[in-house]
Amino acid sequence: LGGTRDDGFTAYVAGRRGHLYRTAYLLCGDPHRAEDIVQTALAKLYVAWPRASRADSVDAYARRVIINSHLDERRRPWRRESPTEEERLDRPAPTGVTPEDSDALWSALRRLGPKQRRVVVLRHYWGLSVEETAADLGVSPGTVKSQTSAALAKLRSVLLADTTRGGRS
Amino acid sequence: VTDPADRHLEERLHALARGIRAPIVPAEDDVRRGRRRLLRLRVAMAGATTGTLAVVLGLTALTAGDPTATEPPLTTQPPSPTSTPPASPSVDTERDTTGRQQPGGGDANTGAVGSADHGEPGDIGSVDGGTAPARPDATAVRDPGAGAPNHGGWPTKGPQASEEPTGAVPTQPAAPTPTETPGDTPSETPTEEPTDPPTVPPTESSPVRLHKVLRYYNDVLAEHVDPEREHLQPYDRTTGHPRRTRDGDTFYALGASYRWTGGGSPPGLTLQVASGWDQVTWECGASSSDWVCHVPDGAAETTTEMAVHDGLRAVAAEHPDGQVVVVTAPVDSDEGDLVAAAADERLTLPGEAAVSPPLLDLATFAAGGQAALVRDDETFAESAHDRSPQVVGSWADDDSGGGTIVWSARPRYSGATWTCQTTYRTCTDVVIDDAGTTVHLGQLKRRAGGGWVVQYDGPSYAVRVSSSDRTFPKKRAYALVTMADWQPTR
Numbered sequence: 126l127g128g129t130r131d132d133g134f135t136a137y138v139a140g141r142r143g144h145l146y147r148t149a150y151l152l153c154g155d156p157h158r159a160e161d162i163v164q165t166a167l168a169k170l171y172v173a174w175p176r177a178s179r180a181d182s183v184d185a186y187a188r189r190v191i192i193n194s195h196l197d198e199r200r201r202p203w204r205r206e207s208p209t210e211e212e213r214l215d216r217p218a219p220t221g222v223t224p225e226d227s228d229a230l231w232s233a234l235r236r237l238g239p240k241q242r243r244v245v246v247l248r249h250y251w252g253l254s255v256e257e258t259a260a261d262l263g264v265s266p267g268t269v270k271s272q273t274s275a276a277l278a279k280l281r282s283v284l285l286a287d288t289t290r291g292g293r294s
Numbered sequence: 295v296t297d298p299a300d301r302h303l304e305e306r307l308h309a310l311a312r313g314i315r316a317p318i319v320p321a322e323d324d325v326r327r328g329r330r331r332l333l334r335l336r337v338a339m340a341g342a343t344t345g346t347l348a349v350v351l352g353l354t355a356l357t358a359g360d361p362t363a364t365e366p367p368l369t370t371q372p373p374s375p376t377s378t379p380p381a382s383p384s385v386d387t388e389r390d391t392t393g394r395q396q397p398g399g400g401d402a403n404t405g406a407v408g409s410a411d412h413g414e415p416g417d418i419g420s421v422d423g424g425t426a427p428a429r430p431d432a433t434a435v436r437d438p439g440a441g442a443p444n445h446g447g448w449p450t451k452g453p454q455a456s457e458e459p460t461g462a463v464p465t466q467p468a469a470p471t472p473t474e475t476p477g478d479t480p481s482e483t484p485t486e487e488p489t490d491p492p493t494v495p496p497t498e499s500s501p502v503r504l505h506k507v508l509r510y511y512n513d514v515l516a517e518h519v520d521p522e523r524e525h526l527q528p529y530d531r532t533t534g535h536p537r538r539t540r541d542g543d544t545f546y547a548l549g550a551s552y553r554w555t556g557g558g559s560p561p562g563l564t565l566q567v568a569s570g571w572d573q574v575t576w577e578c579g580a581s582s583s584d585w586v587c588h589v590p591d592g593a594a595e596t597t598t599e600m601a602v603h604d605g606l607r608a609v610a611a612e613h614p615d616g617q618v619v620v621v622t623a624p625v626d627s628d629e630g631d632l633v634a635a636a637a638d639e640r641l642t643l644p645g646e647a648a649v650s651p652p653l654l655d656l657a658t659f660a661a662g663g664q665a666a667l668v669r670d671d672e673t674f675a676e677s678a679h680d681r682s683p684q685v686v687g688s689w690a691d692d693d694s695g696g697g698t699i700v701w702s703a704r705p706r707y708s709g710a711t712w713t714c715q716t717t718y719r720t721c722t723d724v725v726i727d728d729a730g731t732t733v734h735l736g737q738l739k740r741r742a743g744g745g746w747v748v749q750y751d752g753p754s755y756a757v758r759v760s761s762s763d764r765t766f767p768k769k770r771a772y773a774l775v776t777m778a779d780w781q782p783t784r
Contacts, residue, residue, distance in 0.1 A: 134328065135321040142324070143316035150314045151307070160317060164327060171328020172335060230310050249304040250311060277300060284303075 130174050137183055138167060145191055151246045152195045154235055162198055166190040188251065189261050192243060233283035241276035248273055497644040504538065505531050507644045508550045511565055515552065518635035519563065519627065526563065527553040537566075539573060545643040546708060547573040554624070566620040567641050570650025572682065572705050574620045576610050577601070579656060579681035590633045598633060611636035616650045616784055617643060651705050651754035652782040659683040659780070663701040666774035667759065674699075689766065697745065697763030701771075703755040703780055710756040712749045717742035726772045733772055737764070750775035754783055 145166065149159035169190050170177060177186040234242060240262075247258045248269075255273075259266045496506040512529040520526040529552060539547035549566035568574045578587035578599050585603040597612045608622040609632040619636045635641075656679060663685055668674040676687040683703055690696030704710035714721035718736035725732050736747040745762040748771040757780045759771035 131325055135325055138321040138324050142319065142321070146316040147311040147314045151311060156317075160319075164319075164324065167324040168327045168331040171325065172332045174328075230306055245307070249300070249307050252304075277303065280303060 130171070133178050134171050134174050137170075137187075141184065141187065142167070145187060148188070148191055148246060148250065149195065151234065151250060152191070152239075152242060153198065154231065158198060162191060162194045165197070166194045169194070185257075185261070188247070192247075192261060195239075195243070229284055233280045236283055237276050237279060241272050241279070244269055244272045245276045245280070495640060497640075497642055500645060502543075502545070502645040504536060504548070504644075505529070505534075507548065508534060508536055511550065511567065511641055512552050514638055514640045515563060515565060515621070515635050518638065519623070519631045520554075525554045525556055527555060539568075541648075544646050544648050545569070546648045548643055549620075562623075564622040565641070566618075566622075567643055568618045568620070569643060569648040570616055570705060570708070571610075571612070571618050571653050572650065572708055574610065574618050576608075576618075576620060577603070577680075578610075579679075581678045581680065583680075590629055598637065600629060600633070607632065609633050609636045612653075613637070613639055613642070615642070616652070617647065648707055649784060650707055652784055653681070654683050654703055654755065654780060654782070656681045656683040656685075659701075659703065660685045662777065662779060663759075663774055666777070667699060667701065667770045689761075689763070695763060695765055697761055697766065699759065699761045699763075699766065701757070701759045701774060703757045706751065706754060706756055711751055712756065718747070724772070726776065731776055733775060735768065748772060748775055752776075752781040754781045 142163065146159055146163050149162040149166075150156060153159055153162065166187065170183075170187055173186070173190075177183050180186055234245070237245065243262060244258060247253045247261055248255070253261065255266045255269045258273075259269045262269065496503055496510050499506075508531075509529040512526070516523055516526050529550060533553060534550040536550045537548070538545065547566060547568040549564065549568075552563045552565070554562040566574050576599075577583035577585045578601050583603075585601045587599055587601045590598055590600045590609065599610050601608045601610070602625060605625050606622050607625045607627050607629065608620060609629070610618060610620045611633065612618050619638075619641045621632050621636045623632055660676070660679060660683070664674055664676075668689060669691075672689060672691045674687050674689050676685060678684075678686040684700065685702070686698065686700045688696065689699045712734040714734075714736060717739055719739045720737045722735050723732050724735050731750075733748055733750045736749075738745050738747065743762055745760060745764050745766070746768065747758060747760040748768055749756055749758040750772075757775040757777075759774055761771070
């Protein structure tokens with residue numbers, strides 16, 4: 126039984142760990158916290174693997190665990206401080222996006238509230254529907270829609286302002 | 295996502311995510327972390343299950359253990375003692391209304407809790423506070439003639455009921471004091487008629503229900519001194535001043551006062567049930583006591599004594615198991631009734647009772663000490679003694695040497711043991727023979743009177759000799775304290 130669990134879990138982790146890590150990174154904006162979230166989520170996933178593997182989508186299960194782990198992380202008193210901007214200074218510029226774009230997008234994401242950020246990540250990074258996002262977050266579809274609308278408006282304004290400042294400079 | 299702006303945002307988000315370099319973590323690490331979490335969960339669940347089961351079983355046992363229905367018949371002897379004495383049993387007391395003296399008719403200065411002259415406040419058993427009671431200072435015997443220096447002080451340990459005042463003995467039941475009552479509180483109110491003989495002794499129940507035991511004592515007393523219940527009132531926890539001495543679950547003493555109405559006997563009855571003579575207030579045999587003592591008719595001297603003091607009549611009876619019961623009543627009480635009450639073996643300590651060694655005979659101890667310590671060409675004048683036992687006197691030789699010497703013994707079971715006190719200048723252990731027998735030697739500081747203290751902690755008694763003259767030969771003390779005669783066992 127243990128061998129079956131380990132084999133399936135190992136195969137899943139080998140294929141999807143990076144994606145889960147990026148999700149966590151987009152949610153929290155901090156590499157170390159993202160790794161913590163992923164490790165915690167994968168440990169929980171291992172415990173629940175027999176049940177999760179029987180589900181239609183292990184990804185869905187893992188995604189929810191990531192979201193919940195992110196919530197748990199944020200609730201811990203020693204996690205309430207916000208990461209500084211300098212934490213990304215030693216990161217290489219992402220490929221396919223200019224450093225300016227990256228910084229502008231990061232800044233815009235950081236200015237979103239946690240709930241709006243989760244909605245953006247689930248809908249526009251994971252590509253989930255409103256209903257799927259609502260199910261993942263445990264909120265109503267209407268809430269997802271309103272939060273998506275508000276988040277996108279804020280992102281557009283931030284990115285537009287950033288682009289305007291970049292154009293002036 | 296149909297809005298071009300939103301689609302553009304989505305593309306940028308994916309591009310940003312692609313730029314995030316995920317750390318390379320072997321899947322085995324995640325498997326290992328998962329296994330640990332799984333193990334923790336399983337252990338926690340097993341623990342929770344076990345705990346829940348234990349609670350359920352405990353509650354079941356408690357609810358099923360109605361003492362009124364399941365208590366076994368009375369047995370008189372609690373579990374036998376061990377040779378190792380407890381460190382410092384505690385005294386929980388409200389107030390003792392009977393007197394002021396130390397056990398075994400002993401130390402007349404027992405009211406001086408602890409060795410105040412050592413600068414060590416006695417470990418008085420505070421009211422239900424669980425602190426250790428004090429052991430009296432052997433040299434603090436009321437002995438104006440001897441003027442014994444502070445060289446024989448016993449360490450302040452042991453379950454001595456030492457909180458009682460040294461002065462006047464109350465002639466009426468003391469008014470209710472605001473001190474707390476012992477923690478054991480029976481959950482039920484008495485339902486039997488006062489005149490009913492106690493058929494289900496609570497002394498064997500566990501946990502001990504203190505007030506229930508004291509109520510039971512009251513019933514036993516009533517059978518002897520007031521069968522019709524015309525005067526002796528049932529035990530009342532608010533006025534009973536329960537007093538106990540215990541170390542953990544081991545009881546050393548337990549007592550209370552019971553109201554007596556009418557009949558010209560306002561003081562009421564006070565009862566002490568103790569593990570030995572060292573745990574009761576009994577001055578008979580002490581040279582400094584003003585108690586008038588005699589052996590009741592038909593009673594053996596070694597087991598039962600009657601005393602009249604301070605307008606009270608008291609009887610002390612030693613039971614076959616070594617426990618001592620002291621009943622104090624108005625002086626006009628019937629002597630025979632009190633003797634019968636004190637000798638009633640149902641008056642026994644509840645639960646796990648400490649067991650004392652046989653009381654050393656004072657005359658034998660005094661004679662043996664004098665023979666070992668004083669040579670024929672020397673003089674010794676005894677100035678005080680008590681039955682704890684302890685002897686105090688002045689020693690002198692032809693070479694103008696002299697001073698006060700004290701020899702005494704304290705039972706080990708109640709905590710007597712060697713302690714290097716602050717008034718000692720030095721403390722050493724001396725091996726006195728090839729068998730490795732070790733005695734403790736303490737040299738007293740000059741401000742404490744000088745001289746030395748020698749003590750041997752035997753299996754039954756800690757025997758001590760002290761001299762105010764530091765030139766007094768210690769070898770004589772070594773021989774005395776290690777004599778097998780002072781280590782009787784029960």
